[in-house]
Amino acid sequence: MEEIANLFGGFALVLQPYNVMLMVIGIVLGVIIGVLPGLGGANGVAILLPLTFSMPPSSAIIMLSCIYWGALFGGAITSILFNIPGEPWSVATTFDGHPMAQKGKAGEALTAAFTSSFVGALFAVVMITLVAPLVAKFALQFGPAEKFSVYFLAFCSFIGMSKEPPTKTLASMMIGFALAAVGIDSVTGQLRLTFGIEELLSGFDFLVAVIGLFGIGEILLTMEEGLSFKGKSAAINPRVVFQTWAELARYWGLSLRSCVIGCWMGITPAGATPASFMSYGIAKRISKRGDKFGTGEIEGVVAPETAAHAAGTSALLPMLALGVPGSPTAAVLLGGLLIWGLQPGPLLFVEQKEFVWGLIASMYLGNVIGLLIVLTMVPVFAAILRVPFSIIAPIILVICAIGAYSVHNNTFDVVMMLVFGVVGYVFKKCNYPLAPLVLAIVLGDKAEESFRQSLLASQGSLGIFFSNWLVGSIMGAGVIALFWSGLARVRDVLRLPAAKKA
Amino acid sequence: MTQGSAETGRAGPSHRSVEIGTAAATAAFAAIVIAGSLKAGMGWGVEGPQAGFLPFYIGLLILAASAVNLARAFLSGRGGKLFAEWGQLRQVLSVVIPSAVYVGLVPVLGIYVSSMLLIGLFMKWLGRYGWALVLAVSVGTPVLAYVTFEIWFLVPLPKGPVEELLHL
Numbered sequence: 001m002e003e004i005a006n007l008f009g010g011f012a013l014v015l016q017p018y019n020v021m022l023m024v025i026g027i028v029l030g031v032i033i034g035v036l037p038g039l040g041g042a043n044g045v046a047i048l049l050p051l052t053f054s055m056p057p058s059s060a061i062i063m064l065s066c067i068y069w070g071a072l073f074g075g076a077i078t079s080i081l082f083n084i085p086g087e088p089w090s091v092a093t094t095f096d097g098h099p100m101a102q103k104g105k106a107g108e109a110l111t112a113a114f115t116s117s118f119v120g121a122l123f124a125v126v127m128i129t130l131v132a133p134l135v136a137k138f139a140l141q142f143g144p145a146e147k148f149s150v151y152f153l154a155f156c157s158f159i160g161m162s163k164e165p166p167t168k169t170l171a172s173m174m175i176g177f178a179l180a181a182v183g184i185d186s187v188t189g190q191l192r193l194t195f196g197i198e199e200l201l202s203g204f205d206f207l208v209a210v211i212g213l214f215g216i217g218e219i220l221l222t223m224e225e226g227l228s229f230k231g232k233s234a235a236i237n238p239r240v241v242f243q244t245w246a247e248l249a250r251y252w253g254l255s256l257r258s259c260v261i262g263c264w265m266g267i268t269p270a271g272a273t274p275a276s277f278m279s280y281g282i283a284k285r286i287s288k289r290g291d292k293f294g295t296g297e298i299e300g301v302v303a304p305e306t307a308a309h310a311a312g313t314s315a316l317l318p319m320l321a322l323g324v325p326g327s328p329t330a331a332v333l334l335g336g337l338l339i340w341g342l343q344p345g346p347l348l349f350v351e352q353k354e355f356v357w358g359l360i361a362s363m364y365l366g367n368v369i370g371l372l373i374v375l376t377m378v379p380v381f382a383a384i385l386r387v388p389f390s391i392i393a394p395i396i397l398v399i400c401a402i403g404a405y406s407v408h409n410n411t412f413d414v415v416m417m418l419v420f421g422v423v424g425y426v427f428k429k430c431n432y433p434l435a436p437l438v439l440a441i442v443l444g445d446k447a448e449e450s451f452r453q454s455l456l457a458s459q460g461s462l463g464i465f466f467s468n469w470l471v472g473s474i475m476g477a478g479v480i481a482l483f484w485s486g487l488a489r490v491r492d493v494l495r496l497p498a499a500k501k502a
Numbered sequence: 503m504t505q506g507s508a509e510t511g512r513a514g515p516s517h518r519s520v521e522i523g524t525a526a527a528t529a530a531f532a533a534i535v536i537a538g539s540l541k542a543g544m545g546w547g548v549e550g551p552q553a554g555f556l557p558f559y560i561g562l563l564i565l566a567a568s569a570v571n572l573a574r575a576f577l578s579g580r581g582g583k584l585f586a587e588w589g590q591l592r593q594v595l596s597v598v599i600p601s602a603v604y605v606g607l608v609p610v611l612g613i614y615v616s617s618m619l620l621i622g623l624f625m626k627w628l629g630r631y632g633w634a635l636v637l638a639v640s641v642g643t644p645v646l647a648y649v650t651f652e653i654w655f656l657v658p659l660p661k662g663p664v665e666e667l668l669h670l
Contacts, residue, residue: 050657051651051655051657053657054655054656165571165574167566167567167570167571167574168567168571170563170567171528171564171567171568171571174560174563174564174567175528175531175564177556177557177560178531178532178535178557178560178561178564181535181556181557181560185542185553187550187553188547188552188553190542190552190553191542191553192538192539192541192542192553192554192557193534193535193538193539193542193557194538195534195538216601219597220594220597220598223593223594223596223597224586224590224591224593224594225590226590226593388629390624390625390628390629390631391621391624391625391629391631391639393597393624394620394621394623394624394625395621395639395643397597397601397604397620398613398617398620398621398643398644398647399647401604401605401608401613401617402613402647402651402659405608405613405659405660406651406657406659409658409660411608411609411660414605414608415605415606417605418598418601418602418605421601422598425594426520426524427524429520429585429586430517430520430521430524432524448556451556452550452551452555452556455550455551456550456551460546460550460551
């Protein structure tokens with residue numbers, strides 16, 4: 001097996017002392033980012049991305065992906081101890097995690113959460129190892145029309161599957177596309193949408209948008225809620241860990257189901273947050289103790305955490321194999337690839353073997369190291385949240401500003417960051433989803449390029465997107481995804497009379 | 503902005519009016535995009551679709567989506583929930599306004615001095631901490647940033663007259 005040899009090559013790269021050090025730094029930073037309000041996986045990675053410009057790409061991606069794992073782990077700490085989800089995907093973890101902490105079982109809840117995260121991530125990494133090379137090989141035959149159809153499918157699934165109103169998702173996404181179009185048109189080299197403003201010549205950078213929308217927006221939301229953090233304290237000792245592990249072994253069926261849900265939701269760009277809710281909901285329906293969910297059931301911690309991590313990890317599969325990220329953080333990582341001079345997409349598996357397999361190997365190792373770090377250092381991370389928000393908030397603001405500036409060494413970007421922050425606050429309050437906006441800024445240029453190349457080949461006929469079975473079926477899947485929520489409603493309507501009869 | 507009051511009796515802008523405002527803003531954004539695309543040319547040129555071709559249709563889509571959002575907001579009826587209470591908005595503004603000043607100061611004073619002022623102001627004004635702690639955090643954070651970014655990772659950050667004086 002060629003893949004196994006490659007994977008071992010990746011492990012050799014990751015185990016170099018320098019890279020192991022970066023992994024530990026990345027995970028510790030990631031957990032801190034996950035714990036702090038206003039800093040999350042996506043904008044944490046965005047802020048630290050400029051620091052990696054001088055590193056070799058494989059070391060850079062190892063550190064940044066470890067920040068991502070750390071942030072995924074960190075969300076659970078605040079949910080369980082403080083009843084504050086540090087990240088949107090850990091909202092479902094608060095339902096049973098915090099009641100467990102109130103009953104004095106914080107150690108068990110945290111161990112269960114971390115272990116489930118680990119299991120979910122590991123399942124997804126194994127899946128990536130096996131599936132990603134195949135998908136990439138298949139995708140190598142893609143022409144511009146097929147490439148566009150994959151983007152089309154990704155964006156349609158966003159509209160059809162998000163819980164926000166479809167027109168709001170559409171508006172948010174198209175604003176992202178419009179922002180991506182500002183500046184020099186990559187095909188004709190012509191300027192557009194700049195209106196003679198010099199600062200707009202280079203366009204909007206998605207990193208600045210991410211830092212503003214997620215970072216500043218989140219601080220404003222936290223300020224509005226006027227949070228005072230009152231948490232349960234917890235220390236984890238080895239006895240609790242082993243006891244909980246013994247208990248968790250009994251829930252292997254639940255774990256497996258949550259893994260599958262997570263992977264599915266991660267690959268289709270639904271993301272970790274809906275995955276965690278769906279997994280929780282299904283576990284509640286199926287479990288024998290389902291009626292006790294919400295009062296501190298360990299199953300209610302296992303289900304969402306496993307699914308969230310499986311989704312968060314498998315979101316990297318389409319990014320690696322197709323160049324289409326499944327989550328905002330994956331989008332930022334993809335932007336990182338472009339900055340380091342790597343072309344994301346199927347060719348990556350052929351041309352940058354060392355990079356790809358180094359990343360995959362770091363997913364295995366990063367999650368093992370992450371599990372050890374969070375299990376041993378929970379009290380330290382929990383202490384960070386006890387620092388009052390009036391100290392944390394300005395420091396986060398400064399960090400965001402530094403991050404936004406260092407993307408292009410431009411002070412105008414810092415102004416844009418604040419503008420994006422206010423927009424992010426209002427959008428979030430009005431239920432406009434931010435993830436599609438960010439993804440559209442990242443993918444806008446590439447999607448437009450493949451769209452125009454296809455149209456050029458077909459002399460402007462849209463028929464090219466249905467010209468063979470491959471592109472046609474991907475486009476068809478996109479259309480189905482677009483109307484998915486509508487179809488589900490029709491099904492419910494059809495089912496209702498049948499249920500009444502019975 | 504209309505002053506709707508919900509059943510709770512607390513005052514603040516209604517959610518409906520903010521929704522209407524947001525939809526109007528996205529529509530205005532769409533108009534700008536469409537105008538810009540027309541200027542760049544949205545037809546077919548010698549090299550296929552012109553630069554404004556796709557942005558034009560993107561603008562139309564935003565406009566259509568905004569129209570639906572606007573209609574939905576109008577139809578949602580009065581007396582709905584609040585967007586936020588005035589007190590909460592004051593909290594939000596207490597971050598936005600200093601940040602706006604901060605962002606304006608960065609090109610003039612450099613990021614280090616501005617950051618000291620921002621953190622110091624926040625801690626003294628909102629947190630009411632003692633001078634010792636305020637000074638420690640507001641000076642410590644930029645110094646830490648200087649060490650990590652400029653010395654360790656060799657990323658230059660904007661500097662102002664104070665740094666010039668210190669020959670940094």
